[in-house]
Amino acid sequence: MSTGRELEQMAILEKRVTQLIASYHEVRESLDQARYIIHNLQAVIDAKDEEIKNFQNRDNISKIVNTIAAEPANSTELKLKINEYIREIDKCIAYLRD
Structure with a gap:
């Protein structure tokens, strides 16, 4: 038979277990x-890394174009063509990933 003290200890223990469960949740x-x-x-x-990579590619393209083309008109045309090629390559890469 349980005494009043044992019931009190059980109630305290039950309260502590309930508090622990609440804390756990x-x-x-x-x-x-x-x-x-x-x-x-x-x-x-990941998105920012991809943007950085794209900006680095554009910077590299600009450097290449400036090195290759002496005239500004040719430089712009060449830059646009290279950018078009890169967009197509990116599309192919995206297609292959899927």
């Missing part, structure tokens, strides 16, 4: 939110 929710944020930030980083 809060921490779990925070962790899920952090994972979601990390996933979104990684997507942003």
